[in-house]
Amino acid sequence: MSKKKTTVVSGFVVAIVLLLLNVLVALRIIDEYTSQVLTIAGINVIIALGLNLISGFTGQLALGHAGFMAVGAYTTAALMMKLNIHVFPAIIGGALMAAIFGFLIGLPTLRLRGDYLAIVTLGFGEIIRVVMINLPDLTGGPAGLKGIPTYTTNFFWRPVVSFALVYFVLAFVVVLLSNLLRSSHGKAIISIREDEIAANAMGINVFYYKIFSFTVSAFIGGLGGALYAPFFGYLSPNMFNFQKSVEFLIIVVLGGMGNLTGTVLAGIGLTYLQEVLRFLKDYRLVIYPLILIVVMIFQPSGIMGLFGNREFSLATLINKLNSERPTQEKSSDKAGEVQ
Amino acid sequence: MTVLKTENISIQFGGLMAVSGLNLDIKEGELVGLIGPNGAGKTTIFNMLTGVYKPTNGRIMIKDRKDEVQDIRKLHPYQITALGMARTFQNIRLFKDLTVLDNVRIANHLNVEYNTLDAVLRLPKYYQEEERIEEQSMELLKIFNIEAKSGELAKNLPYGEQRKLEIVRALATKPHILLLDEPAAGMNPQETQELMDLIEYIKERFALTILLIEHDMKLVMGICQRIYVLDYGRTIARGTPAEIANNPLVIKAYLGKEMENDA
Numbered sequence: 001m002s003k004k005k006t007t008v009v010s011g012f013v014v015a016i017v018l019l020l021l022n023v024l025v026a027l028r029i030i031d032e033y034t035s036q037v038l039t040i041a042g043i044n045v046i047i048a049l050g051l052n053l054i055s056g057f058t059g060q061l062a063l064g065h066a067g068f069m070a071v072g073a074y075t076t077a078a079l080m081m082k083l084n085i086h087v088f089p090a091i092i093g094g095a096l097m098a099a100i101f102g103f104l105i106g107l108p109t110l111r112l113r114g115d116y117l118a119i120v121t122l123g124f125g126e127i128i129r130v131v132m133i134n135l136p137d138l139t140g141g142p143a144g145l146k147g148i149p150t151y152t153t154n155f156f157w158r159p160v161v162s163f164a165l166v167y168f169v170l171a172f173v174v175v176l177l178s179n180l181l182r183s184s185h186g187k188a189i190i191s192i193r194e195d196e197i198a199a200n201a202m203g204i205n206v207f208y209y210k211i212f213s214f215t216v217s218a219f220i221g222g223l224g225g226a227l228y229a230p231f232f233g234y235l236s237p238n239m240f241n242f243q244k245s246v247e248f249l250i251i252v253v254l255g256g257m258g259n260l261t262g263t264v265l266a267g268i269g270l271t272y273l274q275e276v277l278r279f280l281k282d283y284r285l286v287i288y289p290l291i292l293i294v295v296m297i298f299q300p301s302g303i304m305g306l307f308g309n310r311e312f313s314l315a316t317l318i319n320k321l322n323s324e325r326p327t328q329e330k331s332s333d334k335a336g337e338v339q
Numbered sequence: 340m341t342v343l344k345t346e347n348i349s350i351q352f353g354g355l356m357a358v359s360g361l362n363l364d365i366k367e368g369e370l371v372g373l374i375g376p377n378g379a380g381k382t383t384i385f386n387m388l389t390g391v392y393k394p395t396n397g398r399i400m401i402k403d404r405k406d407e408v409q410d411i412r413k414l415h416p417y418q419i420t421a422l423g424m425a426r427t428f429q430n431i432r433l434f435k436d437l438t439v440l441d442n443v444r445i446a447n448h449l450n451v452e453y454n455t456l457d458a459v460l461r462l463p464k465y466y467q468e469e470e471r472i473e474e475q476s477m478e479l480l481k482i483f484n485i486e487a488k489s490g491e492l493a494k495n496l497p498y499g500e501q502r503k504l505e506i507v508r509a510l511a512t513k514p515h516i517l518l519l520d521e522p523a524a525g526m527n528p529q530e531t532q533e534l535m536d537l538i539e540y541i542k543e544r545f546a547l548t549i550l551l552i553e554h555d556m557k558l559v560m561g562i563c564q565r566i567y568v569l570d571y572g573r574t575i576a577r578g579t580p581a582e583i584a585n586n587p588l589v590i591k592a593y594l595g596k597e598m599e600n601d602a
Contacts, residue, residue, distance in 0.1 A: 007461060176459045183458030183465065184444060184451045184472065187437075191445045194434035201389060201428075203420035203449040203512050212455075 003315075010314040014171055021167065026160045035159045037275050038268070039231060042166040043224045045267030048251040049173055049260060050220030054117075055249070056257035057181060058213040059193030060110065061118040064125030065221045066244035068098040070132060070237070072222030073229040074139055077148045080230065082138075087151060091226040098222020099215050106214040111207060113196060117214070125245050132237035144236030148229050162231045169227060170264075173220055178260055178311065189213050193258070243285075250292050256302025261312040265303060340367045341402070342548050343388070343424070343516055348397030350387060357383045358572045361397070363550075365516075370542060370549045372559040374583075375569035376592060381552045382429055384569075385518050388550075389426050390416040401516060421449055425514035427505040429521045429552070435494035439485065439504060442493050443476035446511035479507045482544075483537065499530045503537075510541065517541075519551040523558050531555055535562050560584065568592065 024030045030038070051065045076094035079085040085093070101124075109120045132139045139145055151161045180186045189209050191199040200206050229235055251270055255262025270291075277284040299305055343365040350358050358380040365371050373381050386392040388399060394412060403409050403422040411419050434442050451472065453464045480486040483503040488496060493504060502522055509517060522538070523531045535558055542549055553559045559566060560580045568576040568583060570592040576583055583589055 003466065004461075179459045179461055180455065183453075183455075184448060184469070185455050185458050187441055187445045188448050190437065191434050194436060195432045197391065197416075198428065198432035198434065199445070200416040201391075201420060201426055201432075202446045202508065203417050204445070205415075205417050 006315045006318055009318055011175075013314055013318075014175075018164075018167055018171060022160060022164045025163050032159050035163050037272060039159075039162050039166050041268040041271035042163075042170050043228050043231070044248070044251065044271050045264050046166070046170050046173055046227070047221050047224035048248045048255075048263045048267045049177060050217045050224070051248045052252045052255075052258065052260065052263045053177060053189075053220070054214050054217035056252055056259065056263075057186075057193060058189050058210060060210060060214065061115060062121040062214070062217065063118050063242075063245050063249065064121030064123075064128075065217075065248045066240040066242070067121070067125035067128040068102060068218045068221030069225035069228070069244070070128050070235075070240035071098040071101050072225030073235050073240075074132060074145070074225075075222070076226040077145055077229045077235060078138055080149050081147075087149070087230050091223070091230075094226030094229070095219050095223035098225065099219035102218020102221075103211065103215045105218075106211045110210040110214060122242070122245075125240070125242060129237050129240055132240070139235070139237065142237060144234060146234055148233045148235065150233045151230050166227055166231070169223065173223070174260060174264065181260075185209075190258070247288065250288055254291060254295050254302055256304035256309060259302065259304040259309055259311065261310075262302050262304035341365065342367045343402075343550065344400045345388070346398040346400070348387060348394040348399060350383060350392055351395045356572055358387070358394075358569075361574060363567065365548060365550060367402075367548055368542075368546070370538075370562055370564050371551070372563035372566040372580075373550060373552045373569065374554070374556075374559055374566060375575075378571075379569040380572040381569060382520060383572075385426060385520055385552065388419075388518060389424065390414050390419045404515065420512050420514070423514050424516040424518065425509040425512045426518040427502075427509050427520055427522060429524065431501050431505055433493040433501055433504060433508070435492070437493060438490055439480065439493055439496065440473070440476055440489040442504060442508055443479060443511045444472055446508040447472045447476060449512055476511060479510055482541065483507050499526050502526065503534075506537075506541075510545065515546065516548045516550070519549060519553075521552055521554065523553060523555045526555075528557075531558055534558070538562060 021030070025035045047065055047069055050068070051062060054060050054062050072094035075097040076090045079090040079093050080087060105120060105124055106117075109116045133142045135141070150158065151165065152158055181190065188199070188204045191202065191204060192206055192209060196206055247270075251267045252263055254270065255264070255266030270288075273287070274284065277287055280287070295302065301309060304310070341364055343363060345361050345363045348358065348361050349356065361384060373384065375381055383392065387394045390411065398410055399412050400408050401411055401422060401424055409422055411422065414422075434445060437445070451468060453462070453468045456462075457465045477486055477489060480489055483506065485496070485500050485503055485507070488500070493501065496504060502524070506519065506522060519538070523534050526534060538549065538551075539562060541547060551563070563580060566578065566580060566583045567574055568586070568589050575588045575592055576586045578586070
C-alpha cells in the first residue's frame with residue numbers, strides 16, 4: 001500500500017474507534033463515572049503532550065504548564081460569561097491566549113542556552129495563580145469561578161459531548177504532533193535537543209524553532225484548560241498550582257520524554273490511578289512523587305523506553321497485516337489514543 | 340578568486356589572546372591545511388569562522404553561493420551555513436540518539452521546500468520533498484560507504500564511521516566551503532588513507548574549497564596544497580607542504596629548540 005493510502009486507512013480506523021467509544025458512553029456501557037474520569041484523563045494527556053513537545057522533543061524543561069492551562073481555562077470562561085461567545089470559538093480563544101503568553105515568555109528566555117526556561121516558567125505558573133486570586137471581577141478570586149456554562153445542560157448528552165469533544169481534540173493533537181515530528185521541521189526541533197551547537201551549524205535557526213515549539217506547546221496547554229472550563233463548570237486558582245504542573249511533568253517522564261505514545265498511556269494510567277487511590281485521602285499525594293523517584297532510578301527513559309522508545313503506529317500495524325509487501329517503518333499516521 | 344578571507348582577526352578570552360592578527364586568504368578550489376601544536380588556536384579559528392565565537396576585532400569575508408562577498412562577522416552559525424560554509428566538529432557532535440539517515444536529513448534542512456502546514460496536513464508537497472531529501476541523503480551516505488547503516492543510531496557506529504558521518508552531514512547542507520576539524524583523529528593508517536582519497540574525491544565532485552585542521556602529518560603533507568602553521572595564536576609560517584616541512588620556525592614550534600643552538 002502506498003504511504004498516502006495507509007494514512008487514509010489509519011484515519012478511518014481512528015474515526016471508527018472514536019465513534020465506537022462514544023456509542024459505548026452514550027449507551028452507558030462505559031458508565032458515567034468512568035467516562036468522566038476518562039475525560040479528565042484526556043485533558044491531562046492533551047496538556048502533557050504539549051509539555052512533551054517542549055521538554056521531551058525540544059529538550060527545554062518547562063515547569064509551568066498549569067499556568068497555561070489556567071490561562072486557557074479562565075480566558076474561555078471569561079469569553080463565554082462576559083462576552084457571551086459560543087463555546088467553540090471561546091475554546092480557540094483560550095488556547096490562543098495561552099499561546100500569546102507562551103510566545104512572550106519564550107522571547108527573552110529561549111535565546112539563552114540552559115535551564116532558564118525552567119526557572120521562568122516556574123515563576124510564571126505561580127504569578128498566574130496569584131493574579132487569578134487577586135482579580136475577583138474576572139476570576140471570582142480565591143473562592144473560584146462558579147456557573148461557567150457547560151457544553152450542554154441535557155442530562156443524557158452531557159457526558160457524551162464532553163467525552164467526544166475531548167477525545168476528538170486529543171486525536172487531532174496527536175495526529176498533528178506526530179506528523180510535525182516526523183517531518184524535516186520536526187527533526188529540526190529534535191536536533192536541538194540532541195545538540196544545539198551542531199543543529200545551529202547544520203543551518204537550523206535554533207531560536208526560531210525553540211520559540212515555535214514553545215508557543216505550540218503553550219497553545220496545546222491552553223487548549224487543555226479551555227476544554228476543562230465548560231466540562232467542569234467551576235474554576236479555582238488553586239487547581240492550577242505548582243503541583244499540577246509537576247503532575248504533567250510526571251506524565252511525560254513516566255511515559256518517556258520525547259514519546260507521544262508513552263504520554264498518552266501514562267496520562268490515562270496516572271489519572272485513573274489517582275481515582276483508584278482516593279481511599280488513601282491526602283496520602284495519595286505521596287504516590288506521584290514516589291512514582292517519579294522509582295521511574296528515574298529504574299527506568300529513566302520511561303515506559304516506552306522498554307520498547308526502544310518507538311511510537312505506536314497504526315500505519316506500521318496496517319502494513320504488517322497487509323503483508324504482501326515488506327513493511328515500511330516510517331510512514332504516516334499514528335493513533336495512540338486508542339487504548 | 341578568493342572565497343574565504345580573514346583580515347587581522349583576533350579573539351581574547353579574559354587575559355588570553357587565543358588568536359591574534361590572523362590573515363587567511365583561501366582561493367576557490369584550494370585544499371588548505373591549518374596545523375599547529377595543541378592549544379595553538381586552530382579550533383578557535385573554526386569557531387570564529389562559523390559564528391560560534393565573535394572575533395574581538397578584524398573582519399571575516401566569504402564569497403556566498405551567488406558569488407557575492409559577505410562580511411560574516413556578525414552572523415549566527417545557521418546563517419553562515421546558509422551562505423555555503425559548513426563544518427565538522429573535532430569532538431564529534433552527531434545527533435547521537437537519531438538514526439544515521441535522520442542525521443543527514445536534518446542537515447538538508449536548508450533545502451527543504453515545504454512549510455510546517457504541508458507537514459502537519461501531509462500535503463502532496465510533503466511527500467515529494469521527503470522522498471527527494473531521502474534520496475539525496477542516501478546518495479551521500481553511499482559515497483562514504485555507510486548507506487547500509489542508514490537505519491542505525493548514530494551513537495552505535497564505530498568511531499571512524501562517526502567521523503565520516505560528520506562529513507556527510509556537513510556535505511548535506513550543500514556547501515562550497517568545507518571546514519574539517521581533525522577528520523582523521525582516531526583513525527588507523529589504512530582508514531586515514533581511505534579518508535584522504537575521499538576528501539580529494541568530494542572536493543572534485545562537489546567543487547569544494549576545503550580548509551582542514553589535522554595533526555596527522557601524512558594526511559596534511561599528502562593532500563594539502565598550502566598550509567598555515569599556528570603557534571600560541573599567531574601565524575608562524577605559511578606555504579606549500581615542502582616549504583613548511585623545512586621551515587626552522589615550524590620545527591622549533593613542534594620539536595622545541597633547534598639542534599644547533601641546543602649544543
